[in-house]
Amino acid sequence: MLGSMSTTGxxxxxxxxxxxxxxxxAAGFVSLALLPVGVLMAVFIVIGPGWLIAPRAVQMLRWWAALARTRTGRFLGGSVSQSYPVIPADPTFTDARRLLTASSTRRDAWWVLLHALLxxxxxxxxxxxxxxxxxxxxVPAYWSTMPPGEPVTNPFPVTSWWTAAAMPVVGALYAALALWLVPAMAHGVAGLTRRLLAPAREAELAARVSALTESRAAALDAHAAELRRIERDLHDGAQNRLVGVVMMLGLAERSLTTNPDQALPQLARAQEAAADALAGLRTVVHDIYPPILDELGLDGALSALAGRCAVPCxxxxxxxxxxxxxxxxxxxxVVAEALTNVVKHSGAARVxxxxxxxAEGAGQILTIEVxxxxxGGARERDGGGLAGIxxxxxxxEGTMTLDSPVGGPTTLRVELPCG
Incomplete structure (x- = not known):
């Protein structure tokens, strides 16, 4: 009974x-076909024009490696981790060079080479x-039908019944070799794939530090941009209105001594200007942190944005x-800026x-899709709304992707880790 179960296993x-x-x-033959493509790609990159398609080539390489991770993870009974730098929507030459020289790209390229050879x-x-x-x-059933000059060789020439009778023993040896070697090769291939495609601990830590550094720089940039916006709104809005109020009050004070009948209308205008200045200050405060988020939560605040949007939302x-x-x-x-862009630039009838x-790992991720x-034809520009998003x-440490072909539709996707 135990022997039968062991044999079955x-x-x-x-x-x-x-x-x-x-x-x-079978996949290895595909990898083998990709090797000359990679060589041609390297030549084109050295010549110059290849960098234009380099991000697309890196994306295809990642896709091929991701399939191998899936197959290997399924065989080993676990997942093979991955860590890649983000490919921008409109990559520059610097972005292409960074992607080509990234450790993840080198790791995937080495895997393709060994995968193709082994x-x-x-x-x-x-x-x-x-x-x-x-x-x-x-062999014992058909060796005698072979021509005398072309005997069966498996692994030695079979020229007599005595040698033919030894073939079942050879078959048993082949079977034992297959039962041992095939699983060993499979685990070797899977282990090599996991070792090559899974980022090393040091690489993961370096990528994490790099991501934290970038997110810190982005947070500082966002903070600086927010301060500039608040300063601009205060200077161009509330400050100018308050200066107008002071001037109107000065005129009203002078009218009280020279022409009292004009003082009351001037005070009324000053009061209206003060009300406008107060409304401007409330708008600035609202843009720092909308009180509606505390009152209604994010879903209620977004419902209010959708209700105020000029395009049916x-x-x-x-x-x-x-x-x-x-x-x-x-x-x-993000949603407010995205809807503003839709209203101003898209010509859309619906959004x-x-x-x-x-859930993602131990935390959550918030996904926004507009x-x-x-x-269509939306492009990210320095200082524009999309760059701000x-x-x-x-x-x-989130991501933004934009898909906006000419003629539409335009899809903006933002992912924000929640901790």
Whole structure:
């Protein structure tokens, strides 16, 4: 009973390893075909024009490596981690150079090279050994039909019944070799893939430090930009209105001594100007942290934004949970800026806003997606609204992606980690 269960387990392990190696062997031939493509790509990059398609090539390399991670993780019974720098929507030459020289790109390239050289051989052995077993068992039945000058060789020439009778023993040896070697090769290939494609601990820590440094710089940039905006709003708005109030009060004071009948209308105008200045100050304070977030939460605040939007707006916030106040504030301003861009530039007749929170590791991630049916062709410009959205996202180690083909639709997606 125990022997039967053990044999069944060995056969299942062998069959599972065989399937893995056959798939990896087939994929290895694809990797082998990618090698000359990579060489041509390197030549074009050295010449110059290749950097234009370098980000797309890196993205395809990541996709191919991600498939290998999935296959390897399924075989080993766990996931193979990955860590990549973000590919910008409109990468510059500097971005392309950074992507090509990144440690993750070098790691993926080494994996493709070794995958192309090793896995086809492993796949052929995984198929060839069982076929050798079958052939060894069949040799006694057909060796005599072969021409005298072309005897069966498996692994030695079979020229007599005595040598043919030894073939089942050879088949048993092939079977034992297959039962041991195929699982060993499968685990070796899987282990090599995991070692090459999973970032090293030092690399993960370095990437984490780099991400924290970038997010800190982005937070400082966002803070500085916010201070400049507040200063500009105070200077151009409330300050000018308050100067007008002071001037009107001065005129009213002078009128009280020279022409009292004009003093009352001047005081009324000063009161209206003071009310406008107070409204401006309230707007500035509101833009620092909208009180509506405390009153109604993020979903209620976004509903108010959608209701005030000049373009018909549909809000889907069913999958939204409470997140930290700083993240709520950032999400509110992201949606506000996105809707402002839609109204000003898109020519859209409809816009949809979807906000979700989902678990990611030990924390949560807030996802915002804004889709409009406008003219498309949106581009990120320095100092523009989209650049401000990206700056806010980076301050939280988040990401922003923009898909806006000419003719539309335009899809803006922002992901904000919540802790």
């Amino acid at each position: 060995i056969l299942r392990r062998w069959w599972r390893a065989t399937r893995f190696l056959v798939v990896e062997g 896995t086809p051989i492993a796949g052929v052995l995984a198929v060839g050994l069982p076929l050798a077993v079958v052939n060894s068992l069949l 549909v809000l889907d916030a069913d999958g939204l949970a409470r997140v930290p106040a700083a993240v709520e504030s950032a999400a509110y301003f 949809e806003v979807t906000v979700r929170t989902a 889709v409009d049916d406008g003219d 990206r700056r806010r996202a980076r301050a939280f």
